[in-house]
Amino acid sequence: MGAGEVLRRADWQIIAGEVQSTYSEHFAQYSYTKYPAQDYQRFKQTFSAFEPDVELDLALLWKWGHWGKTNYPGKQGALITEISALWGEYLKWVGVLADAPSPKDTFHWWSERLGRLRYITSAFLTHLIHPRDVPIIDQHNFRAMNHFLRVHQPKKKPSDWSDIAHLKRFLTEATTKLQYSESDFDKYLMMYGRALKPHKPKTSSKEHA
Template identity: 70%
Template structure:
């Protein structure tokens, strides 16, 4: 998977100083009750193994922040049913290939069936299937990344495969430059991005 290098001109000294000053206060806001780590790891294991039975409803409720909720929007309930019906079709498609599908092919497959309005869900499914190559992306960590890179007139929300490549490239560089684990940086960026939104 070719990564678009967007961090070559980044001021990593300034980024490191900001992260060092704000990491603990933002990281501590991440809710492991709302997003339990053990279940998340299990989702990545089963989806990336292309298992016949995966916990689609639980995995999607986790992403949408509905883990502890008995009721959630009817539109999301309907989407779960749609994705559940498509999982078998996706597995057949992946099995027919002579090699494991590339992340971009998986993203395209789901995007063509779920539509552009389901971008975040499509990206999340692609992440679960390819957890090492594709990071979780949402408006919050995307906003935080653009803030640290001083992107002029950034998009408000990620919307295409290129945005995933940008985030992955940034995270790969940040892991090395900031000497922090990617999973910790992901949580930090999510909460930092939420704080930025509140300030806008």
């Protein structure tokens, strides 16, 4: 079943009822201290303008939830260094194109260089470069979307371009029908998706024996 068919079959009255009953609680859990809005807006402006000197380190630390921290994992510091070197290559690639790259082409460019295990980071870079066309995607808002659409046996995590495109279509239709801004509704989806994540039951010491 394709994404378009899933959206057509969605029961938006049921979705609206669930959103309205849970929106305030979960939206309030979004932390603007952890994810400062003004800095995020600046990142989108500079990346989408293809500026040579973007704040790659700060933008990625924002996405990874390490804002203001200096003791983040070393492997993420190494990834920042890797992406900083690739940014210049990306700009050279853009420069030789006849037209501006499509969001899909940008995503594939980063995915080919960063690999499948860095899907969320590739998707986030694509979002900053094409903020109007590409939403932020992660396991949480992806889980919430599949929950609302009653997807049978959904993927646990997003993994390809079609997942990004599907989320964008869902956000566009949901915000039109439910009258929320896409930015606010995405924050709600992120927090609601976290709450929906199944937790492994705690095991007692006897069970380990």
